[in-house]
Amino acid sequence: MSAEKTINVHDPVLREVVQRLVQAYQPERIYLFGSKARGQAGPDSDYDLMVVVPENAPPHRRRSRLAYESLWGTGVAADVLVWTSEAFEKRLHLKASLPSTIVDEGRLLYAA
Secondary structure (H helix, E strand, C coil), X not given: CCHHHHECCCCHHHHHHHXXXXXXXXXXXXXXXXXXXXXXXXXXXXXXXXXXECCCCCHHHHCCHHHHHHHCCCXXXXXXXXXXXXXXXXXXXXXXXXXXXXXHHCEEEEEC
């Protein structure tokens, strides 16, 4: 299945961001969270994204720096967090955890 078929994004700017992150990370999932996901974004709001990578991802694919390199030139303001699937799943049951909040309030943009 191609990445194009699994990206759930209608906004062309966000679609480009997700496509670049998929190319760079080959993730399991990408979520949008924060004010944009809640529909409360202001004019200065950025994209808050969680990239969930496989546990066996190489070290360079576990770092946020790769995201900023991948998004260079897009003009998009984004905060990108990268977590392994194991770390993400381990914290899902904790209601006050970031993964739980993201799953409850965020939007799943990509699933492999």
